[in-house]
Amino acid sequence: MPCHRFHAVQARIACAVAEAGRDAAAVRLLAVSKTFSAAAVRDLAACGQRAFGENYLQEALDKQAALGDVPLEWHFIGPIQSNKTRAIAGHFSWVHSIDRLKIAERLSAQRPAGLPPLQACIEVNVSGEASKGGVAPGELPALAEAISKLPGMQLRGLMAIPAPTPDVLKQRAAFRQVREQFDALRARGYVLDTLSMGMSGDLEAAILEGATIVRVGTALFGERNHLG
Numbered sequence: 249m250p251c252h253r254f255h256a257v258q259a260r261i262a263c264a265v266a267e268a269g270r271d272a273a274a275v276r277l278l279a280v281s282k283t284f285s286a287a288a289v290r291d292l293a294a295c296g297q298r299a300f301g302e303n304y305l306q307e308a309l310d311k312q313a314a315l316g317d318v319p320l321e322w323h324f325i326g327p328i329q330s331n332k333t334r335a336i337a338g339h340f341s342w343v344h345s346i347d348r349l350k351i352a353e354r355l356s357a358q359r360p361a362g363l364p365p366l367q368a369c370i371e372v373n374v375s376g377e378a379s380k381g382g383v384a385p386g387e388l389p390a391l392a393e394a395i396s397k398l399p400g401m402q403l404r405g406l407m408a409i410p411a412p413t414p415d416v417l418k419q420r421a422a423f424r425q426v427r428e429q430f431d432a433l434r435a436r437g438y439v440l441d442t443l444s445m446g447m448s449g450d451l452e453a454a455i456l457e458g459a460t461i462v463r464v465g466t467a468l469f470g471e472r473n474h475l476g
């Protein structure tokens with residue numbers, strides 16, 4: 249059953265979408281393939297998965313080179329250093345992890361002219377979560393305003409990585425904070441359609457709170473054995 253994990257994740261998404269009373273097409277699955285091989289990506293692509301997320305640039309570029317014959321959509325979801333922006337701008341369709349203007353400006357300026365604008369999410373910090381990056385709520389409006397003017401980038405929405413917790417009510421409270429920031433930006437007139445939130449352990453809670461992209465690694469590929 250080479251696609252059993254894929255079908256199980258699809259079923260989890262479908263269940264949560266139904267429970268939320270949302271449209272089945274409203275939630276996309278982003279397969280997070282960090283630490284897994286190009287062969288593992290190829291196998292999942294053969295099941296029908298198209299969008300893959302990577303955290304580490306060199307690892308991603310190596311996989312992309314090995315998979316040039318497969319039509320895939322690549323999303324960068326890891327921390328972004330200034331010296332990596334040119335390669336990210338040239339080799340990805342989406343970037344989920346923008347947390348400062350300087351990085352967004354570089355990505356926009358370095359986006360190759362022949363490609364559509366880079367599809368972008370701002371990573372927001374969920375309160376109570378000190379270890380992860382992301383923009384504080386107070387800084388979000390100004391950053392969204394500046395990014396929305398960049399020609400090489402299309403701002404699509406927000407991304408968040410709340411602290412893992414088995415408590416579903418806490419999961420939902422964190423995702424709700426993100427959605428409220430998203431709704432506030434939309435109320436200011438920004439045309440945003442993407443809430444990138446929810447992972448293997450909390451995708452149901454994220455979908456109930458409005459996620460439109462869930463980023464799933466472990467539930468699709470198995471446990472990651474090494475830190476990366």
Ligand SMILES: *Cc1c(COP(=O)(O)O)cnc(C)c1O
Nearest residue numbers: 280325447448449463464465466
């Ligand atoms: C690794 C990672 C994921 C996937 O996490 P799982 O718990 O394995 O599903 C999602 N988003 C980001 C930003 C990640 O780094």
